[in-house]
Amino acid sequence: MDIGQPHHSVDLEAPGSILNPASVGCPIILETVPGAWSERVVRGDPELETAYVAAAQRLVERGASAIGSDCGFTIRHQAAVAASIDVPVAMSSLLLLPTLLRQLPPCAKIAVLTFDSTSCTDDLLGLDDPDDRARVVFGGIEGSTYWYDELKYPTHPTDVTAMEADVGECIMRLRATYPEIRAILFECAGFPLVASAIRHLTKLPVYDITGLCRLMIASLD
Numbered sequence: 001m002d003i004g005q006p007h008h009s010v011d012l013e014a015p016g017s018i019l020n021p022a023s024v025g026c027p028i029i030l031e032t033v034p035g036a037w038s039e040r041v042v043r044g045d046p047e048l049e050t051a052y053v054a055a056a057q058r059l060v061e062r063g064a065s066a067i068g069s070d071c072g073f074t075i076r077h078q079a080a081v082a083a084s085i086d087v088p089v090a091m092s093s094l095l096l097l098p099t100l101l102r103q104l105p106p107c108a109k110i111a112v113l114t115f116d117s118t119s120c121t122d123d124l125l126g127l128d129d130p131d132d133r134a135r136v137v138f139g140g141i142e143g144s145t146y147w148y149d150e151l152k153y154p155t156h157p158t159d160v161t162a163m164e165a166d167v168g169e170c171i172m173r174l175r176a177t178y179p180e181i182r183a184i185l186f187e188c189a190g191f192p193l194v195a196s197a198i199r200h201l202t203k204l205p206v207y208d209i210t211g212l213c214r215l216m217i218a219s220l221d
Contacts, residue, residue, distance in 0.1 A: 014160070016192040016210065018070045023192065024213040029062055031055045038150045041071050042119045052077040053084045060085045065220055067091075068213050072114070072187035075124050088216050093209040094187055097125055100207060101132050108182035109135045111174050113167060115150070115188040116142045137178050139170040146190070164194040168201050175202070183207065 014020060021028050033055045036048055052074065056067050067081060067089045075092035082089040100110055114120040117140025127133045141147050144166040145159055175181050186192060186208040195206045 014158075014193055016195055018068070018189045018192060018209055018213070023210045024068075024217060026217050029059055029064060031059050031062075036071075038071070042073050042116050044073065044076055044119065046076075049077050049080050053080055056081045056085050056089070060087055066213075066216050068209065068216070070189040070209075072189055072209065073119065073124070088219070090209070090212050090216050092124075092187070093185060093189070093207060093212050094124055094126065096207055096212055097136065097185060098127060098132070100183055100185060101127075101135055104135075104182050106131075106135075107180060109137055109178050109180040110183045110185055111171060111178070111181045112136055112138050112185050112187055113170055113191060114138060114140045115147065115190070116140050118142060120187060137174055137181065139174045141166045141170055141188075150190070158190060158193065160193050163190065164197050167191060167194055167198055171198060171202055 016023055018024070019028065019030070033048065033051050035051055040048060052069075056064075059067060064087060066087055067085065069091040072092040072094055075094045078089065078091045078095070081091060094112070097110065097112070104110070112120065117138040120138055120140065122133060125133065125136065127136070141163075145162040146166060149157075149159065171184060182204065184198065184202065184204055184206045186195065186206065189209045191198075192208040192210045195208055195210075199206045
């Protein structure tokens with residue numbers, strides 16, 4: 001498993017971190033994508049695509065058997081990266097969304113919890129059916145401590161306690177508005193650090209990039 005890594009502040013050793021080999025079940029090779037600061041990645045700077053493709057190609061040259069990313073907004077580069085190499089690619093947990101909708105009854109909604117809901121636009125969801133799109137609700141933590149820290153240069157160490165509070169408050173607000181929510185999908189690759197706490201808080205299934213990467217790696221065993 002290999003990560004095309006923006007400049008990120010998550011502790012590599014933290015339980016649940018996408019950068020921790022224990023989270024995905026295999027060794028990890030890291031490759032930093034030049035210029036991929038959080039703000040550029042989240043806002044969708046198209047000039048980054050070439051850098052992501054080049055980083056993925058370098059990882060394969062170094063022995064990568066699969067490629068992932070530590071930011072869900074890099075789903076914008078999923079097609080280009082997958083087309084450029086001959087190993088499985090999962091740039092974002094958002095790839096799971098069409099499948100998760102089909103695991104739930106038609107009346108159920110999925111909450112997508114994102115680093116920045118103002119940048120998580122419909123074109124990132126992979127949903128062509130308006131009925132499917134109507135079942136997805138967004139919640140973002142923009143303006144929070146973690147949001148501000150990640151947009152700083154250099155980034156600050158992750159405050160997991162603050163992240164847990166921000167994500168918890170976000171999902172509780174969403175559930176108050178949309179009681180039909182039956183599952184949670186984390187867009188942000190930092191959020192798996194608090195996945196266990198959010199499962200305990202909500203008693204709902206929580207999906208994230210680490211689960212998708214484990215599935216990808218298991219297919220290679």
